[in-house]
Amino acid sequence: MSKYLVNLKINNMPVSVEEGTTILEAARKLNFRIPTLCNHPDLTVAGNCRVCVVEVKGSRLLAAACATPVSEGMEVFTNSEKVRVSRKHIVELLLSEHNADCTKCFKNGRCELQDLASEYRIGDHVFLDLVKPESKILDISSPSIVKDDSKCIRCQRCVRTCTELQGVSALGVVNKGDHQRISTFFNKPLHEVVCTNCGQCINRCPTGALTERNYIEEVWNAIYNPSKFVVVQTAPATRIALGEDLGIAVGERVTGKMVAALKKLGFSKVLDTDFTADLTIMEEGTELLTRLKKALVDKDESVVLPMMTSCSPGWIKFQEHMYPELLDNLSTCKSPQQMFGAVAKTYYADKINIKAQDMVVVSIMPCVAKKFECERPEMRDSGYQDVDYVLTTRELAMMIKQAGIDFDKLEDEHYDSILGESTGAAVIFGATGGVMEAALRTAYEIVTGREVPFTNLNIKPVRGMEGIKEASVKIKGVKPEWDFLEGVELNVAIAHGLANARALMEKVRTGEASYHFIEIMGCPGGCLGGGGQPIPTSPEIRKKRAEAIYAEDSEMIIRKSHENPEVAEIYQQFLGEPLGHKSHDLLHTHYKPRKRY
């Protein structure tokens, strides 16, 4: 249905836009930028910060551009005297309640409020300083997230993120008027409540009120410590986004430069989580086929389907809080990050003759939930904490800047070996649908001896940004040992963003849909939209990152996990076989129910 066009003028320039467009969007069309704070492209309109005010001819009051739809004949002024004075006052009022110690703030230089203050040259104290002592509440209980209420402007982007995108609502608005705060249930510390540590709120907080717990100093200390052997692993989605924080365009791949930078920073070995992503596929693919056999042939009632992926620690914690009755559906496979830690401090340490206690494993992750994951008590199967520190893509960018490295000028370098070899199947772990695609590429071939029946191995139905995707693959021409799968229609589903996961879980719980295998990623778009990725984020940015991921896959020489030679080697020399004894000890885990508040 085509919509009516509305004609209006902005700063005396005529423009026609579809009915229902906001003044803000119409102004963008004419390249007039109106500042915003509470507005975000991923969220519903709140209209509470008022920095986007504009003058509409004939109206006494200023209008919030983000929340006011255009109308026929409207005349808007985005920079009249009245607008400018009010906007400046609004920023001054926000700052009068703000603990503006920018030089000590983690958001210094990357803060939307600071940008506005700088743009409007806020200098004198026009309004009284009203920072209340009781607002100085700092919550550092979570290993992933720091919440500093004295930096909060109550725009509620975090609340909308946690509810609309993540379906968690760990954060809410409490009290009213000048006592209003963003808080958890009964003001409990974040680590006690349903917060999944996904960090999506961090990605959308315009100020320093929500930031990641950073471990930059700890990692520098490890690097400078001569008695430590510091290995670093990089997650699939870091290589397609790191550049954004270092002056490179969105969607540009920087794999080789990232490796070069990590070597320059002084890590002893630069290795790849993609290697353990391939290992995950071997374990998880085998687990799926085993479960199918037990359920379909042996009629073993203790085996539950659908099996659900377990790579995303935000999703795991979500499930522990929200659907504890479905924990048996989760694959027992650890995430690739944790598989890496466990084999690094055993198999790899032995091979290179380093004692596990002298090894420090650092992860570069697009994720802040990984910081929580590495501290889980289950993640110590090497006898030590398997992964010592997790840095976000953003923290790595900061280290690169601190080291004075001119990132753009770096020559590409290669990952070290071993634990550095990977495939196209591993890199697509970074996009929603990627684990599913990688698993299908391998499982189908194990069962039939032939490649998946999709052009160039590209399983298009599981790709894309739709919230919940469904697909079926008909299995034909199986090898004799898999004859029970002949003709079986394998039903799979994929969800990204926990609100979508929740909708899918409701379907599973009520029995409305029956799937064999489900992939869930906690963050919108999958890891490429992770809570540790460069800020800002938006649907367009995530789309470009996804394109970069699939481009990386298509250029890899090996594109199926089971063909990774280092994976074959680790099974031959160390693990034995997928789901074998050693795998069980090092690569698999268990989950625990948690309270829902």
Add this chain to the structure above:
Amino acid sequence: MLTTEALVKELVEKNGRSRNSLMPILQGIVQKEHYLSEEALLSVAKELDLSAADVYGTASFYTFLDTVPRGKNIIRVCKTITCHMKGKDEVINALSNALKIKVGETTHDKKFTLLTANCLGWCHKGPVMLVNDEVYPDLTPQKALEIIEEYGKEAK
């Protein structure tokens, strides 16, 4: 007395499970238990399938939905300008001395909590106080003391 969980179940049966039922359910709990405990808010969240933080946020918005333990009788003296000019301070002082608590506190025997409130709409007959749901206009310190003495007797 009903357990909190049973009380919530009963109120949910009566008011329904939609988001709109949240307020009457919370009010119902306050009527029986004088305040909203963690346990109470958690069972409401569970029954209505709402997030606990959301339920807590709603409760914290309303002055009359307390989330800290309160006495059996809640005294709220109007603190807004008209009552202020008509002598609410004297009333508060008298109550505070008699009950040996400050504003915001609850007596040891849990019989009384002393609070202030914003304008109660009785300005023409100020100073005014509310004890539970009952309005008492035209107060003097003496009158206020007599009123709570009566409540003290009942609350045995």
